Amino acid sequence: xxxxxxxxxxxxxxxxxxxxxxxxxxxxxxxxxxxxxxxxxxxxxxxxxxxxxxxxxxxxxxxxxxxxxxxxxxxxxxxxxxxxxxxxxxxxxxxxxxxxxxxxxxxxxxxxxxxxxxxxxxxxxxxxxxxxxxxxxxxxxxxxxxxxxxxxxxxxxxxxxxxxxxxxxxxxxxxxxxxxxxxxxxxxxxxxxxxxxxxxxxxxxxxxxxxxxxxxxxxxxxxxxxxxxxxxxxxxxxxxxxxxxxxxxxxxxxxxxxxxxxxxxxxxxxxxxxxxxxxxxxxxxxxxxxxxxxxxxxxxxxxxxxxxxxxxxxxxxxxxxxxxxxxxxxxxxxxxxxxxxxxxxxxxxxxxxxxxxxxxxxxxxxxxxxxxxxxxxxxxxxxxxxxxxxxxxxxxxxxxxxxxxxxxxxxxxxxxxxxxxxxxxxxxxxxxxxxxxxxxxxxxxxxxxxxxxxxxxxxxxxxxxxxxxxxxxxxxxxxxxxxxxxxxxxxxxxxxxxxxxxxxxxxxxxxxxxxx
Amino acid sequence: xxxxxxxxxxxxxxxxxxxxxxxxxxxxxxxxxxxxxxxxxxxxxxxxxxxxxxxxxxxxxxxxxxxxxxxxxxxxxxxxxxxxxxxxxxxxxxxxxxxxxxxxxxxxxxxxxxxxxxxxxxxxxxxxxxxxxxxxxxxxxxxxxxxxxxxxxxxxxxxxxxxxxxxxxxxxxxxxxxxxxxxxxxxxxxxxxxxxxxxxxxxxxxxxxxxxxxxxxxxxxxxxxxxxxxxxxxxxxxxxxxxxxxxxxxxxxxxxxxxxxxxxxxxxxxxxxxxxxxxxxxxxxxxxxxxxxxxxxxxx
Ligand SMILES: Nc1ncnc2c1ncn2[C@@H]1O[C@H](COP(=O)(O)OP(=O)(O)O)[C@@H](O)[C@H]1O
Ligand SMILES: [Mg+2]
Numbered sequence: 001x002x003x004x005x006x007x008x009x010x011x012x013x014x015x016x017x018x019x020x021x022x023x024x025x026x027x028x029x030x031x032x033x034x035x036x037x038x039x040x041x042x043x044x045x046x047x048x049x050x051x052x053x054x055x056x057x058x059x060x061x062x063x064x065x066x067x068x069x070x071x072x073x074x075x076x077x078x079x080x081x082x083x084x085x086x087x088x089x090x091x092x093x094x095x096x097x098x099x100x101x102x103x104x105x106x107x108x109x110x111x112x113x114x115x116x117x118x119x120x121x122x123x124x125x126x127x128x129x130x131x132x133x134x135x136x137x138x139x140x141x142x143x144x145x146x147x148x149x150x151x152x153x154x155x156x157x158x159x160x161x162x163x164x165x166x167x168x169x170x171x172x173x174x175x176x177x178x179x180x181x182x183x184x185x186x187x188x189x190x191x192x193x194x195x196x197x198x199x200x201x202x203x204x205x206x207x208x209x210x211x212x213x214x215x216x217x218x219x220x221x222x223x224x225x226x227x228x229x230x231x232x233x234x235x236x237x238x239x240x241x242x243x244x245x246x247x248x249x250x251x252x253x254x255x256x257x258x259x260x261x262x263x264x265x266x267x268x269x270x271x272x273x274x275x276x277x278x279x280x281x282x283x284x285x286x287x288x289x290x291x292x293x294x295x296x297x298x299x300x301x302x303x304x305x306x307x308x309x310x311x312x313x314x315x316x317x318x319x320x321x322x323x324x325x326x327x328x329x330x331x332x333x334x335x336x337x338x339x340x341x342x343x344x345x346x347x348x349x350x351x352x353x354x355x356x357x358x359x360x361x362x363x364x365x366x367x368x369x370x371x372x373x374x375x376x377x378x379x380x381x382x383x384x385x386x387x388x389x390x391x392x393x394x395x396x397x398x399x400x401x402x403x404x405x406x407x408x409x410x411x412x413x414x415x416x417x418x419x420x421x422x423x424x425x426x427x428x429x430x431x432x433x434x435x436x437x438x439x440x441x442x443x444x445x446x447x448x449x450x451x452x453x454x455x456x457x458x459x460x461x462x463x464x465x466x467x468x469x470x471x472x473x474x475x476x477x478x479x480x481x482x483x484x485x486x487x488x489x490x491x492x493x494x495x496x497x498x499x500x501x502x503x504x505x506x507x508x509x510x511x512x513x514x515x516x
Numbered sequence: 517x518x519x520x521x522x523x524x525x526x527x528x529x530x531x532x533x534x535x536x537x538x539x540x541x542x543x544x545x546x547x548x549x550x551x552x553x554x555x556x557x558x559x560x561x562x563x564x565x566x567x568x569x570x571x572x573x574x575x576x577x578x579x580x581x582x583x584x585x586x587x588x589x590x591x592x593x594x595x596x597x598x599x600x601x602x603x604x605x606x607x608x609x610x611x612x613x614x615x616x617x618x619x620x621x622x623x624x625x626x627x628x629x630x631x632x633x634x635x636x637x638x639x640x641x642x643x644x645x646x647x648x649x650x651x652x653x654x655x656x657x658x659x660x661x662x663x664x665x666x667x668x669x670x671x672x673x674x675x676x677x678x679x680x681x682x683x684x685x686x687x688x689x690x691x692x693x694x695x696x697x698x699x700x701x702x703x704x705x706x707x708x709x710x711x712x713x714x715x716x717x718x719x720x721x722x723x724x725x726x727x728x729x730x731x732x733x734x735x736x737x738x739x740x741x742x743x744x745x746x747x748x749x750x751x752x753x754x755x756x757x758x759x760x761x762x763x764x765x766x767x768x769x770x771x772x773x774x775x776x777x778x779x780x781x782x783x784x785x786x787x788x789x790x791x792x793x794x795x796x797x798x799x800x801x802x803x804x805x806x807x808x809x810x811x812x813x814x815x816x
Pocket of ligand 2: 045046047088167
């Protein structure tokens with residue numbers, strides 16, 4: 001037996017033009033180990049993993065697997081050498097079946113023909129061997145996010161890889177699926193594989209991994225056994241500040257204090273009555289929902305994705321047509337108003353898909369910040385913009401929300417996810433409206449951006465706005481909200497005061513296991 | 517009058533008109549699966565048409581004429597692929613450029629090589645013979661089937677082969693993935709650019725066959741701009757045809773029928789200009805239908 005590590009990364013540097021995304025990183029992992037990699041958005045985690053999986057060419061440095069060097073930038077060679085990666089963004093063919101997706105690139109054949117029966121058998125075999133149940137003949141487009149992720153993992157495992165890399169696999173998963181995935185990861189390690197895992201959720205990292213490495217601005221700034229570190233220490237390493245400062249970013253549970261200050265139940269700002277929404281296929285995706293949100297209150301909607309939460313929010317925002325029911329804001333029936341009319345004085349919206357609906361990626365940061373304010377007289381002289389006033393306004397938001405851009409006119413699409421989200425939150429929360437709709441505000445953003453965004457949402461409520469939040473992160477819902485509503489199959493299966501509802505009951509309701 | 521419309525001759529003319537449309541549409545279909553909208557079918561076809569005549573004239577062989585036509589199409593397609601895939605230029609602009617370039621090149625070469633303008637006819641151009649299947653006994657269409665060009669059957673074979681490839685070979689799923697989810701190919705370490713190149717070159721060969729059919733399959737001579745917009749109708753055919761090869765075949769046949777209807781109406785004394793616009797009207801109608809359909813889907 002040779003004693004070379006299962007994976008060795010040696011002096012890897014990746015440069016994109018003048019940007020050094022990964023800076024001289026060396027690390028080694030054993031077989032049977034779960035190694036977590038943490039760091040802020042843009043720290044270079046994905047890039048480093050891409051180098052290991054042969055997706056990106058390194059500028060310098062080398063990778064070796066069980067002592068054998070890997071060719072640079074060759075995904076197929078990496079797969080054949082036993083290195084596979086579940087990427088941050090899906091890599092599935094939506095119109096094809098689960099089996100076709102999993103065997104893509106090494107399809108079983110009979111003669112020259114595709115042997116679909118054997119493909120389905122192979123997939124069924126993999127699925128039972130790794131305890132990841134899936135229907136091989138289902139079409140991928142019809143699967144919920146959690147199952148798509150499962151297909152991605154099976155696809156990697158179908159190459160019989162020894163090194164399994166997962167890039168933020170739990171970011172889109174509801175809690176029960178996330179914890180199930182963590183179990184699968186432990187199982188893979190127990191079989192002698194090496195699991196490399198990226199996550200922003202430090203609790204997860206601490207619960208599943210053996211060792212953890214911290215990347216900051218491309219450098220591996222710390223590495224330790226998980227038993228020798230702690231969440232506050234990891235956080236402080238990630239952001240490069242001392243533990244006390246980092247603690248402020250971790251205030252996930254200070255919600256409890258803020259909640260006691262909940263405003264008295266006056267007339268609701270948002271009143272939704274018997275709302276029904278039908279999707280394009282004619283399915284009732286929102287099936288008779290009543291919901292009130294009072295001034296000064298954050299109401300969180302939680303649920304497994306695809307249970308009507310997204311459609312419910314879009315219907316309130318005016319993006320989606322309502323089949324029946326009523327939406328009132330501040331006592332006015334807005335059901336018949338279009339998006340633009342609703343945004344004039346009624347509501348602001350921080351949408352789920354920040355790149356597609358929240359920002360115009362080719363416009364500058366400045367232009368994105370002033371969208372919606374651009375008609376106001378203070379920014380106009382006749383038909384012309386008052387450039388100085390606009391810049392001053394945008395600069396004010398950039399300062400207040402700590403948006404990191406190189407310059408004000410930088411296209412917003414070039415910023416990191418966390419900074420784009422800060423910009424959208426900055427803009428939307430500045431509108432003087434009674435209701436703020438917020439969907440998945442911190443998905444995929446790092447702890448520092450998350451802290452800014454959470455603080456802002458609390459401020460909004462404290463200032464007397466009504467906030468309606470949809471999130472698949474139960475911790476976030478528990479930390480922020482005064483009230484919680486659990487969506488299941490288009491209805492509210494469980495609702496009430498956050499401090500009275502237990503986490504367990506929420507979990508049960510999310511899976512539909514709770515009777516009403 | 518009804519008789520005239522529904523006669524076998526009309527079906528026969530329909531098939532003949534549909535053949536080049538089908539060949540080019542199959543090429544466009546393959547490109548579209550690979551995520552490339554090839555608007556250069558027209559010019560690619562014209563390039564093949566010219567090369568086929570030149571090769572047949574020079575070698576006195578119809579087989580080499582077909583080969584020449586295929587290579588002429590592949591040549592134009594290679595230019596398109598070089599720019600669109602390797603140099604990442606805009607596919608619409610590049611496709612239109614191929615179309616314009618093909619008109620210019622063939623007009624120029626006609627003069628430079630054959631010393632004529634407008635058209636080139638010669639008894640040295642060898643036509644593609646009929647396949648000569650013993651099908652005379654079939655009532656109505658039998659004599660047409662036994663006397664029609666090899667290229668008509670070749671178009672049918674191409675459609676069947678592509679259908680089998682797309683449905684029953686791993687390459688079909690991979691080709692689909694290039695257009696629909698290139699990240700999926702990349703994740704399995706499969707080549708994206710090379711697959712696109714291949715699809716475009718094959719489409720060039722098919723367009724070359726389409727051009728070959730028009731010249732040494734039907735006319736027996738070369739006429740300036742002999743394709744006369746059939747490449748655009750082919751675009752309508754594959755767009756209209758949808759996801760399956762069967763749909764493309766059906767759409768091509770329908771456009772061929774409309775074309776032959778145009779000829780019929782000419783016989784009925786309608787203005788011939790009106791008749792010639794029929795295929796284009798059909799094409800616009802097709803694209804409108806598809807556009808409306810896709811808008812509904814994307815709004816959902
Ligand atoms: N293909 C690319 N071209 C240019 N810059 C890139 C590319 N990929 C990533 N980057 C940059 O490299 C840095 C690290 O990105 P990434 O590895 O995705 O970070 P993380 O996964 O830690 O959030 C970021 O500044 C990002 O903008
Ligand atoms: Mg990343």
